[in-house]
Amino acid sequence: MTDLTLELNINSASDLEYVNHITKMNVYAVVTLLGDKKIQKVKTAVDRHGGSNPNWNHAVKFAVNERLAREGRLTLVVGLFSGRVLGDKDIGKVEIPLVYLLPSTNGNSNGHGMKFVTYQVRTPSERMKGSLTFSYRFNGVAAIFGPVHQQGPTSWAPPPSQNGYGPYPYMSQPPPQTGYGYEGPPQYRKNEERLAKADLLVSAVSLLR
Template identity: 40%
Template sequence: MGYRPLEIVIQSAQGLKYVNHVKKMKPYAVVFICDDNNNPISSMKTTAVDKDGGSNPKWNFPVKFNINIAKAQQNRHDLVVKLKSHHKSHSDKDIGEVRVPIAELLASCGDAEAEEDDEKKVISKSVVTLDGTSEEGTLAFSYKFGRTVEHPPAHRPPVQAPPRKSRRHKIKEAAKGFVEVVVGGLAVGVGGELVSEMMNGSSGPDAVPDGDDQNGDIPNDDELLSTVNGGKKIIPSS
């Protein structure tokens, strides 16, 4: 029979059981599809926390599932909405849940093989406490089935944007680049002087100057002594 996309908007809740003793209740909803063994068969979608909603939260949270029509008509799939109260200091508290057979939603749309519904249907369901002993509050949501397809669309993971760098990290990178430029400039300056000296035949302040001395005409000891002592030869004492 194929699959039909099911588009749901979790709109709001009214008159929820107040599970907080001191602080204001901050409700949110967890939405998923489960099988007849109560095992989730879809990803779990979570609404934002309504920090000011209390017992009457609003979300208007859209979610989409791909429904196996054959299994849904066999009453093997349920839409589940778990309602919880958010806490910072300890674990979140359960408020209750809503469970609706997908077969019931399909039946309200007529032919399971029909084309895409023109309009979303809005319904309200009672919220049952987790122990199943009472109903307290209602949940309103809208739903709409899309066109039947042979296979569900392939799941494409969302493209993640690269993490934004903090201002402190940007300043650190800029400082690092500045140091590298300064150090690199010094290295180029010193290296340039060395290369220039090598090209001119000099390797430093103590290098032998260009001239006949480099061609083998090296003065003897007498010439050196004569130059240093004004032409007077020094005779070492015995």
């Protein structure tokens, strides 16, 4: 399988849990790609001004094994920490199986192929507090998976079709039509034949009356 390059830009976080009781938080992120034999890890710069709403705009690149990514064996982890003299404090983290980002179809494009996504931050006490925003793309993904198709906006919905079926999520297409309504296993066709004969019998009795 081909090796891909994952390009990330760790943009910002917002409404993080304030873990410093007295001093202002100096927040940085540690970005790790787990699941391969060689763990890849990058640390962003420290934001000394944003507090619980830090900004970094830190660019990161990881080599990605396509086979492991497609098998769901790679995980992107972004840990958030507050730098302190007496020891850094864990704020929380975001964990994303890389298969959910590959191929790149989520978020909104910035015009350069990067997709913006926002994930909730899980604190060490397993609460959801704050969010992390980053953008990403995979170099070589178009050649492997074909053209990337953008998702429609969340308010978008396809027009209704005449038969009640259509390109709606989780709705399957109707089975092929035949003379007995649909083509299924033999036992279903026999049941429909019996029902059709019963209807004819009822109609004949009604006429005799």
